[in-house]
Amino acid sequence: MNKPEIGIGLVGSGFMGRCHANAFRAVSGLFDVPGEPRLEMLADASDDLAARAAQALGFARGTGDWQALVADDAVDIVAITAPNVLHAPIAHAAIKAGKTVYCEKPLSTTAALALEMTEAAEAAGVVTLVGFNFLRNPMIKLAREIIASGDIGEVTGFRGRHAENYMADPDVPHSFRTDPRGGGALADIGSHIISMARYLLGPMAEVQADCRTIHATRPTAPGATERAPVEVDDMTHALIRFESGVSGSLEANWAATARTMDLSWEITGTKGALAFSQEQMNELQLWSGTAGRSGYTRIEAGPAHPPYGAFCPAPGHHLGFNDLKVIEVAELLAAHAGGPACTPDFREAYEVQSTVEAMQKSNASRGWISL
Numbered sequence: 001m002n003k004p005e006i007g008i009g010l011v012g013s014g015f016m017g018r019c020h021a022n023a024f025r026a027v028s029g030l031f032d033v034p035g036e037p038r039l040e041m042l043a044d045a046s047d048d049l050a051a052r053a054a055q056a057l058g059f060a061r062g063t064g065d066w067q068a069l070v071a072d073d074a075v076d077i078v079a080i081t082a083p084n085v086l087h088a089p090i091a092h093a094a095i096k097a098g099k100t101v102y103c104e105k106p107l108s109t110t111a112a113l114a115l116e117m118t119e120a121a122e123a124a125g126v127v128t129l130v131g132f133n134f135l136r137n138p139m140i141k142l143a144r145e146i147i148a149s150g151d152i153g154e155v156t157g158f159r160g161r162h163a164e165n166y167m168a169d170p171d172v173p174h175s176f177r178t179d180p181r182g183g184g185a186l187a188d189i190g191s192h193i194i195s196m197a198r199y200l201l202g203p204m205a206e207v208q209a210d211c212r213t214i215h216a217t218r219p220t221a222p223g224a225t226e227r228a229p230v231e232v233d234d235m236t237h238a239l240i241r242f243e244s245g246v247s248g249s250l251e252a253n254w255a256a257t258a259r260t261m262d263l264s265w266e267i268t269g270t271k272g273a274l275a276f277s278q279e280q281m282n283e284l285q286l287w288s289g290t291a292g293r294s295g296y297t298r299i300e301a302g303p304a305h306p307p308y309g310a311f312c313p314a315p316g317h318h319l320g321f322n323d324l325k326v327i328e329v330a331e332l333l334a335a336h337a338g339g340p341a342c343t344p345d346f347r348e349a350y351e352v353q354s355t356v357e358a359m360q361k362s363n364a365s366r367g368w369i370s371l
């Protein structure tokens with residue numbers, strides 16, 4: 001029997017828009033999803049941009065007006081990959097129209113706006129999912145299982161980092177990423193390591209942070225000679241106390257000259273330890289605490305770590321970044337069809353945003369902030 005079709009409306013066709021489109025195209029060949037995604041409509045900043053992107057990415061229609069996409073009866077899921085400042089208005093309109101909302105991170109530009117979006121979605125009873133795709137890695141799921149099993153004993157410490165180099169050059173121009181309304185390294189990539197810390201070790205109780213702008217000015221636009229001040233952080237270091245009592249630290253840095261994707265962490269326990277970096281995303285490092293055998297053992301991703309086997313029957317052949325989005329979309333489609341709720345939903349993403357904001361407040365006040 002043919003599966004029902006699920007109409008996808010995608011807003012934005014940049015880095016993440018292409019990644020979403022790829023995931024919606026691939027998912028039903030890899031997972032037993034409850035419906036077949038139909039790439040119905042793509043919205044971008046102008047009709048022309050949207051028409052070209054719709055054709056390139058396989059969507060039936062394009063529009064320069066995201067409101068038309070959200071209101072369209074043939075669209076069941078609204079995927080938001082537009083700049084952060086647009087997440088709230090698009091999500092509110094989609095919630096009002098009763099659509100499932102799949103929004104990129106960070107959920108919004110402030111915690112207050114993120115909370116409004118969360119409360120609206122909960123009141124309307126719509127399914128929500130936020131694109132913290134790195135949590136979909138089977139190695140991260142395995143790490144959480146190892147921690148919960150007690151195999152590394154009682155957790156005593158966390159050290160996390162999301163460091164990349166895409167803003168290391170002072171001539172990289174301003175964009176939505178440097179918009180003082182919700183931009184900065186902490187919001188852009190710090191949100192990923194915060195979401196991962198919460199996934200592995202639970203909520204944080206208190207934070208203290210130091211945010212720093214490394215490059216004081218940037219070109220106002222691509223190719224511009226005029227420069228404008230930078231009002232957001234390039235680098236943040238924070239101390240953390242989790243609700244469990246575990247203490248730790250994290251760094252968000254988009255000017256880390258040698259790093260391309262160092263979303264990494266180390267968790268120390270009384271009987272063992274775990275370590276991970278997204279730069280080697282198919283490996284989890286485990287020290288199991290055996291006396292006289294110090295040093296990490298490499299656990300290699302394979303079919304023993306679901307859903308790796310949906311992609312490949314052989315270990316060591318490696319999943320990639322785009323595969324994490326496919327896993328995320330499979331969970332979204334299941335929840336859309338009435339299956340298990342998917343996380344991180346808007347509420348969890350609001351908690352992440354509150355943590356980002358608490359770190360920014362801590363930097364301004366030079367003290368600890370309770371969450």
Ligand SMILES: NC(=O)c1ccc[n+]([C@@H]2O[C@H](COP(=O)([O-])OP(=O)(O)OC[C@H]3O[C@@H](n4cnc5c(N)ncnc54)[C@H](O)[C@@H]3O)[C@@H](O)[C@H]2O)c1
Nearest residue numbers: 012013014015016043044045081082083084104105106131
């Ligand atoms: N989950 C991840 O790993 C990840 C990675 C990168 C970016 N992101 C997030 O995805 C979002 C987009 O980032 P990106 O890197 O794809 O940016 P991008 O600049 O590559 O793409 C943004 C897209 O939005 C479009 N857009 C701008 N104004 C619009 C409007 N008014 N209506 C419709 N479309 C409009 C742009 O034309 C472009 O196609 C951001 O929220 C970002 O934080 C997430």
